[in-house]
Amino acid sequence: xxxxxxxxxxxxxxxxxxxxxxxxxxxxxxxxxxxxxxxxxxxxxxxxxxxxxxxxxxxxxxxxxxxxxxxxxxxxxxxxxxxxxxxxxxxxxxxxxxxxxxxxxxxxxxxxxxxxxxxxxxxxxxxxxxxxxxxxxxxxxxxxxxxxxxxxxxxxxxxxxxxxxxxxxxx
Numbered sequence: 001x002x003x004x005x006x007x008x009x010x011x012x013x014x015x016x017x018x019x020x021x022x023x024x025x026x027x028x029x030x031x032x033x034x035x036x037x038x039x040x041x042x043x044x045x046x047x048x049x050x051x052x053x054x055x056x057x058x059x060x061x062x063x064x065x066x067x068x069x070x071x072x073x074x075x076x077x078x079x080x081x082x083x084x085x086x087x088x089x090x091x092x093x094x095x096x097x098x099x100x101x102x103x104x105x106x107x108x109x110x111x112x113x114x115x116x117x118x119x120x121x122x123x124x125x126x127x128x129x130x131x132x133x134x135x136x137x138x139x140x141x142x143x144x145x146x147x148x149x150x151x152x153x154x155x156x157x158x159x160x161x162x163x164x165x166x167x168x169x170x171x
Contacts, residue, residue: 022154029158035166045155052148059141062134078116082109113154 034040 026158026161029154033158033162035162044159045152046150048151048155051144055141055144055148059067071120073129074123075114078113078120081116086152115134119130135147 032040033044
């Protein structure tokens with residue numbers, strides 16, 4: 001049986017692949033769904049909806065905190081500085097005594113570029129740490145999503161079973 005066929009069968013009959021503890025959870029979900037009480041039907045599954053909404057908010061908050069503009073700004077400043085320094089080096093002074101030593105100018109230019117590269121390096125290291133934290137968080141979110149998916153399938157299976165009971169008049 002290929003994966004697609006297995007997935008279809010699991011979606012159509014989720015109770016076929018349940019372990020004993022999962023069957024107990026399925027049974028408790030069936031008991032939560034009392035058709036004689038409208039409130040029972042209305043609130044059925046809201047616990048999972050709430051958890052999924054909280055998970056979504058956490059993901060959105062995490063995405064909103066990401067900032068890569070700092071590195072971009074430092075690189076732009078460095079490129080601008082290098083361009084300005086090249087233009088200034090090409091300008092000839094009318095007064096020879098005002099000319100700076102080219103080695104001194106080159107050393108100053110190197111120092112500024114070196115400082116900017118160090119800023120970029122530290123910023124990239126901070127982003128690397130952030131990415132590792134984000135990866136760990138995404139792994140956690142993935143596991144939570146798997147659990148929510150499983151719980152939603154239990155709710156669906158319980159509702160299907162309850163519907164069959166109702167249709168057979170066995171409620």
